[in-house]
Amino acid sequence: MIHAAPIIQPTKVIHFSQVSKRYPNGYEALKNVSFEIAEGEMIFLTGHSGAGKSTLLKLIAAIERPNSGSVVVKGQNIATLKAGAIPFLRRNLGLIFQDHKLLFDRSVFDNVILPLQICGFEHRESTKRVRAALDKVGLLKREKSNPITLSGGEQQRLCIARAIVNRPAILLADEPTGNLDSDYANEILSIFKSFNQVGVTLLIATHDENVLQQFSGRTLALVHGSLTPESAAQAITGASNLGNLGKLR
Ligand SMILES: Nc1ncnc2c1ncn2[C@@H]1O[C@H](COP(=O)(O)OP(=O)(O)O)[C@@H](O)[C@H]1O
Ligand SMILES: [Mg+2]
Numbered sequence: 236m237i238h239a240a241p242i243i244q245p246t247k248v249i250h251f252s253q254v255s256k257r258y259p260n261g262y263e264a265l266k267n268v269s270f271e272i273a274e275g276e277m278i279f280l281t282g283h284s285g286a287g288k289s290t291l292l293k294l295i296a297a298i299e300r301p302n303s304g305s306v307v308v309k310g311q312n313i314a315t316l317k318a319g320a321i322p323f324l325r326r327n328l329g330l331i332f333q334d335h336k337l338l339f340d341r342s343v344f345d346n347v348i349l350p351l352q353i354c355g356f357e358h359r360e361s362t363k364r365v366r367a368a369l370d371k372v373g374l375l376k377r378e379k380s381n382p383i384t385l386s387g388g389e390q391q392r393l394c395i396a397r398a399i400v401n402r403p404a405i406l407l408a409d410e411p412t413g414n415l416d417s418d419y420a421n422e423i424l425s426i427f428k429s430f431n432q433v434g435v436t437l438l439i440a441t442h443d444e445n446v447l448q449q450f451s452g453r454t455l456a457l458v459h460g461s462l463t464p465e466s467a468a469q470a471i472t473g474a475s476n477l478g479n480l481g482k483l484r
Contacts, residue, residue: 245273247307248405248436249295254304256290256460264290266460267304270470272438274404277431279450280440282457288440289332291457292407295438296328297321309404326354329398329435331408337382337390337397343369344378347397354401368396372426388419395426399435406430408439417445424449 249272256265264287272278280288293299294306297313306313309327316324338346347368351361369375372392377385382393391411398406408427412420424446431437441447447454455470456463462470 245275247271248274248309249438250305250307251291251294252305252307254294254301254306256287256294256299257302264460265294265301265457268457268460268462269304269467270455270462272436274436275431275434277427277437277452278439279447279452279454280438280457281442281447281454283442285459286457287460288442288457289409290460292332292409292438292440295405295407296330297324326401327404329401329403329406331394331398331406331411333409333413335394335397337393339381339383341381342378343374343380343382343385343393346382346393347400350397350401364400364402365396368400371399371429372396373422386419388415388422391415391419391423392426395423399430403435405436405438408437410440410442412441412443412446420446421449 251268251270254265254268255263257263268287268291280291282288290299294301294313295308297308297316301314304314308324311320311324313324338349344365347365348361351364356364366375366378369378372395374385374389374392374396377389382390385393395408395411398408406427411427412423415423420443427437427439453469454466456466
């Protein structure tokens with residue numbers, strides 16, 4: 236008797252189904268967008284300025300809500316999520332967003348511990364996690380510094396440490412190399428790659444050609460709020476070979 240090999244379906248962690256987002260002024264920033272992302276993927280979200288990249292990331296984090304369609308993140312539908320459930324959703328997410336500024340009235344260490352204090356972590360455990368996060372981004376020796384004394388690349392690495400100190404399963408980054416020269420951008424990219432290697436799912440919005448040239452995995456490309464036909468064809472996990480995803484050349 237021949238037994239078929241079991242087909243192991245990758246777990247979907249993010250699933251957009253026919254999602255549209257219209258802002259109160261009537262502007263339709265996303266139009267009928269469908270795709271899924273499996274656990275452990277590293278994906279770049281590309282597109283011109285105004286294409287809808289930030290809007291898409293904000294929908295995943297429940298900063299914005301869709302007007303139609305469903306956005307399911309770790310099994311929870313953002314479209315119907317009660318406000319009280321948002322903090323629980325966000326525990327799964329690390330956010331590296333441009334409007335999440337560093338605080339210059341306190342040290343590197345104190346910037347990173349803040350999210351843990353908000354969640355009510357015990358001090359000894361928090362300290363351990365902060366040092367581990369700073370170590371991962373190569374800033375452990377700067378823990379007592381004021382962030383204003385850090386270079387642009389170091390400040391961005393600090394933002395990453397703050398986003399991962401909670402040990403999120405999913406990392407969302409909005410133009411994380413936007414204002415950095417290519418050496419710094421490459422450092423950031425290899426940090427992301429190291430997170431991906433330990434199983435973190437990453438969705439990174441960028442229009443940085445230098446970054447994209449080094450990436451051979453799946454990309455989702457937006458044009459005026461819609462996925463391009465090429466991206467739409469690859470929008471379902473498994474349509475391309477998972478084993479090749481998340482690899483930097
Ligand atoms: N809060 C808002 N109100 C109205 N329009 C918005 C708002 N946020 C974004 N937009 C518009 O939606 C479109 C997509 O924006 P965004 O998602 O920021 O694109 P990207 O990140 O790709 O540059 C843009 O035309 C932008 O002006
Ligand atoms: Mg943007």
